[in-house]
Amino acid sequence: MHIISSEASFDAAHFLTNYNGKCKNIHGHRWRVVAEIKGECDNGMLVDFGILKNDIKALCDYFDHTFIVEEGSLKKELFDMLKEEFVLRVVNFRTTAENFSKYFFDELKKKGYDVYSVSVYETPNNKAEYRI
Numbered sequence: 004m005h006i007i008s009s010e011a012s013f014d015a016a017h018f019l020t021n022y023n024g025k026c027k028n029i030h031g032h033r034w035r036v037v038a039e040i041k042g043e044c045d046n047g048m049l050v051d052f053g054i055l056k057n058d059i060k061a062l063c064d065y066f067d068h069t070f071i072v073e074e075g076s077l078k079k080e081l082f083d084m085l086k087e088e089f090v091l092r093v094v095n096f097r098t099t100a101e102n103f104s105k106y107f108f109d110e111l112k113k114k115g116y117d118v119y120s121v122s123v124y125e126t127p128n129n130k131a132e133y134r135i
Contacts, residue, residue, distance in 0.1 A: 005049045006119050010037040013067035017098040022075040029070075034100075035124035036063055036107050042117045050116070062110055071098050074083040100124070100131035108133045 016031040028131050038059055069090045077085070085091060096102040100123045108121040120134035 004041055005044055006039050006041050006048050007052070007055070008037055008039045009052060009055045009059055010035060011063040012036065013055070013063040015066045015071050015073040015092075018076075019097065019099070020073060032102065032125045034063075034066070035127075035130075036103075037122045037124070038107065038111055038116075039119040039121070040111075040116050042120035056114070058111065058114055058116075059107075061109060066092055073097055099127070101133070104131045104133035126134050 012033055012035045013066050014031060014033050016029055018029045019026045036059060038055070040050050040055060069092045070085065071094060072082070073091045074093050082091070094106070096106065104121045104123040107123065108118050111118045111121065118134075120132055122130045122132040124130040
């Protein structure tokens, strides 16, 4: 079996609800997403790197330079006010690196990739990885 990887990144803000630490405040990261695809080579190639790179980049571009908000984490009045001024991306999970790694894993599976793992780095030294 072969494993290939490609990566992309995005800059975005978030906060963690019901958290007693620094991350309860709005802050940003340069999120780095590294996806590994597995399988057997067909004609010497597992997946065209250009296609894989574009698919990962498209997923990351959706979040780039946005404020990522967990569904239901903001009062309606604040949500309405913020969406007038900023690009909000509402997700149905807590905005942790762990949950983002599963999100990107699942999205790549939907695109037909045999995903081995997805790692999401919040910082250069801290990552969460999802694999099955």
